[in-house]
Amino acid sequence: MEALTVALPKGRMQDEVLDLFAEAGYVGESDNGRKLIFGDSENKLRFVLAKPADVPTYVEYGAAELGVVGQDVLREGGQDLYEPLHLGLGCCRLALAGPPAWRERDLRLIPYLRVASTFPRLTLDYFQERGLSVEVIYLSGSVELAPAVGLAELLVDLVQSGRTLKENGLVELETIMESEAILVVNRAAQKLHFRQIQEVINRLAGALERRKVAA
Amino acid sequence: MSNHLRRQRPHGLNDLFYEQAAIKTGLEELLLETFSLWGYQRIILPTFGYYESLSAGTSPEIQRHMYRFFDREGNVLALRADMTVPTARLVATRLYDQPLPLRFCYAGSVFRHEQPQAGQRHEFTQAGVELIGAATPEADAEVVALAIAALQALGITEFQINLGQVAFLRALMEDMGLQNGDQYELEQAIGRKNDVEVAATLEKLQVTGEAARLIRALPHLYGGVEILPRARDLATNPAARAAVEYLEDVYGLLVAQGVAEHIILDLGEIRGMAYHTGIAFRGYVRGLGFDVCGGGRYDDLMTQFGSSLPAVGFALGIERAMLASPFQADVALDLLLFCESQADGYAVAARARALGLQVELEVLRRRGDDLLEYGQAKRARRIVTCDSEGHCVLYQRDTERELTLAEIQEEMAGWRR
Numbered sequence: 122m123e124a125l126t127v128a129l130p131k132g133r134m135q136d137e138v139l140d141l142f143a144e145a146g147y148v149g150e151s152d153n154g155r156k157l158i159f160g161d162s163e164n165k166l167r168f169v170l171a172k173p174a175d176v177p178t179y180v181e182y183g184a185a186e187l188g189v190v191g192q193d194v195l196r197e198g199g200q201d202l203y204e205p206l207h208l209g210l211g212c213c214r215l216a217l218a219g220p221p222a223w224r225e226r227d228l229r230l231i232p233y234l235r236v237a238s239t240f241p242r243l244t245l246d247y248f249q250e251r252g253l254s255v256e257v258i259y260l261s262g263s264v265e266l267a268p269a270v271g272l273a274e275l276l277v278d279l280v281q282s283g284r285t286l287k288e289n290g291l292v293e294l295e296t297i298m299e300s301e302a303i304l305v306v307n308r309a310a311q312k313l314h315f316r317q318i319q320e321v322i323n324r325l326a327g328a329l330e331r332r333k334v335a336a
Numbered sequence: 337m338s339n340h341l342r343r344q345r346p347h348g349l350n351d352l353f354y355e356q357a358a359i360k361t362g363l364e365e366l367l368l369e370t371f372s373l374w375g376y377q378r379i380i381l382p383t384f385g386y387y388e389s390l391s392a393g394t395s396p397e398i399q400r401h402m403y404r405f406f407d408r409e410g411n412v413l414a415l416r417a418d419m420t421v422p423t424a425r426l427v428a429t430r431l432y433d434q435p436l437p438l439r440f441c442y443a444g445s446v447f448r449h450e451q452p453q454a455g456q457r458h459e460f461t462q463a464g465v466e467l468i469g470a471a472t473p474e475a476d477a478e479v480v481a482l483a484i485a486a487l488q489a490l491g492i493t494e495f496q497i498n499l500g501q502v503a504f505l506r507a508l509m510e511d512m513g514l515q516n517g518d519q520y521e522l523e524q525a526i527g528r529k530n531d532v533e534v535a536a537t538l539e540k541l542q543v544t545g546e547a548a549r550l551i552r553a554l555p556h557l558y559g560g561v562e563i564l565p566r567a568r569d570l571a572t573n574p575a576a577r578a579a580v581e582y583l584e585d586v587y588g589l590l591v592a593q594g595v596a597e598h599i600i601l602d603l604g605e606i607r608g609m610a611y612h613t614g615i616a617f618r619g620y621v622r623g624l625g626f627d628v629c630g631g632g633r634y635d636d637l638m639t640q641f642g643s644s645l646p647a648v649g650f651a652l653g654i655e656r657a658m659l660a661s662p663f664q665a666d667v668a669l670d671l672l673l674f675c676e677s678q679a680d681g682y683a684v685a686a687r688a689r690a691l692g693l694q695v696e697l698e699v700l701r702r703r704g705d706d707l708l709e710y711g712q713a714k715r716a717r718r719i720v721t722c723d724s725e726g727h728c729v730l731y732q733r734d735t736e737r738e739l740t741l742a743e744i745q746e747e748m749a750g751w752r753r
Contacts, residue, residue, distance in 0.1 A: 181625065182625050183623075183624065183625020183626070184625070199451055202528070203528060203529040203530075204528045204529065204530040204533070205529045205530070205531065205555075206531070207531075207532045303530075306529075307625050308625075308626065308627070309620045309621075309624060309625050309626050309627060310625065311529075312496065312498050312600065312602070312618075312620045313496065313620050313622055315558060315559075315600070
């Protein structure tokens with residue numbers, strides 16, 4: 122039996138995700154995240170740490186059979202994967218935000234809007250579905266700056282506690298989508314390694330169940 | 337006009353040359369030969385047609401991905417996005433009263449303007465078959481077995497065919513009284529195997545109790561023949577039961593052909609083409625992150641064109657198969673030839689070609705090291721140079737021998753591969 126490769130998101134969610142795999146009985150020596158590939162040879166799993174937005178790409182091409190990624194990132198990338206398990210961590214929401222004055226304004230009545238976002242596709246979809254015309258300005262980070270420097274009127278970003286928005290004098294206007302980390306599986310791998318993958322899903326589901334009971 | 341596009345080609349299109357072009361041609365030939373051995377006759381279809389015709393019976397996704405343009409009368413034209421729909425159009429409009437069943441095979445480009453996805457191009461080649469006019473398990477089993485034979489013909493050994501039954505879920509959904517749009521939404525969630533999304537959709541559509549339990553059990557109907565009794569237990573109406581029994585018959589015929597080791601029954605997979613009405617299957621190759629072939633039964637498609645003929649077929653993506661097949665193309669040259677006397681050159685080349693050897697006649701009048709260097713670059717098996725008196729040198733691997741023109745001609749017969 123070949124080892125399965127699992128792509129995990131580096132950064133924000135990394136430790137939480139590794140904890141969950143540990144609770145499911147998978148141990149990986151990550152060397153504090155400096156090593157990008159490490160394995161659990163006993164259980165035939167190999168972990169690779171990738172940038173979150175790259176995780177679905179690894180899985181889509183089959184370079185990793187499984188992956189863990191936020192729903193927001195997955196929908197933005199639009200990759201066609203199986204999504205068999207929600208992991209109950211990395212919870213956040215994709216929200217439309219702006220200066221407080223925008224609370225009183227109806228977006229329908231604003232002829233033209235500029236919206237800064239690190240999620241251009243989801244942002245555009247959200248406005249287009251409502252029949253609104255916007256110019257989506259893609260930024261790779263710190264979108265909270267955009268209204269202050271006059272780059273855009275509004276912004277779309279991930280919100281966890283809302284603190285970053287508050288610190289920049291911004292308020293949340295609308296929720297675009299709720300997101301949490303999910304397990305994703307390559308479509309062909311799910312067929313070719315059905316039992317092996319089912320085992321991973323079951324063990325993770327078991328760990329989640331134990332967490333629920335403990336809480 | 338600006339010419340900045342002159343040296344480019346649109347995204348998702350590929351140039352093939354050298355070995356890659358030879359491998360693709362070779363695979364196509366192997367497939368068409370296999371299809372022909374099973375009694376399938378070649379059809380050649382137009383690359384484009386009316387959008388209304390080429391999109392008939394297809395899903396909204398495929399329709400969105402079709403390349404569309406106008407003819408001079410303002411009609412909407414489209415490039416074909418698959419081969420099954422135009423085949424159905426041909427049969428339903430022109431061949432519907434011919435002796436049945438009809439067995440057709442094809443190889444050609446199809447076009448889909450999709451978001452670039454793993455292994456997906458905007459133009460790719462499908463080779464496949466359609467068996468028309470037979471609504472029997474024998475027909476389905478033949479097409480599945482032929483898909484297996486096709487993969488084997490390409491030298492692919494580690495593969496599996498996931499065989500499902502679209503009619504099973506459709507029959508179950510009928511009981512739930514879902515509208516088309518709702519059904520589509522639910523199928524999307526089931527297709528992603530996203531249990532949370534499935535549960536939310538079921539709740540939204542107010543599907544509860546037995547029906548909801550059944551939908552949730554679907555992903556686990558995966559494996560060998562042992563899942564069929566479980567599927568029969570879950571079947572809530574006669575149509576669903578009949579769908580399972582039909583699949584069982586097809587499976588039995590695949591066992592009888594000795595190919596069941598490649599088959600995984602997969603009732604949880606509901607993704608096929610929108611026009612599929614019965615069995616649906618996909619082929620997966622170890623080490624490849626996407627399917628290489630797919631097919632199924634489509635008994636209603638031809639009614640879109642005014643005849644009603646049942647049919648079943650499959651197609652294989654050649655570019656994807658190229659990633660999985662060990663097939664090697666031999667593009668090395670048999671003979672590189674330069675003669676001082678053009679007449680000698682033409683005579684020797686003609687004789688060599690008559691023997692089936694691949695011959696390149698030097699047209700740049702190089703000789704000596706220049707010619708040898710070129711011959712090496714072209715991986716020529718032999719290089720021959722002759723002077724005007726008919727004294728020749730044969731360079732073969734690292735040796736060189738002096739021969740006469742007549743001796744060369746004599747030796748040639750042994751050069752055939």
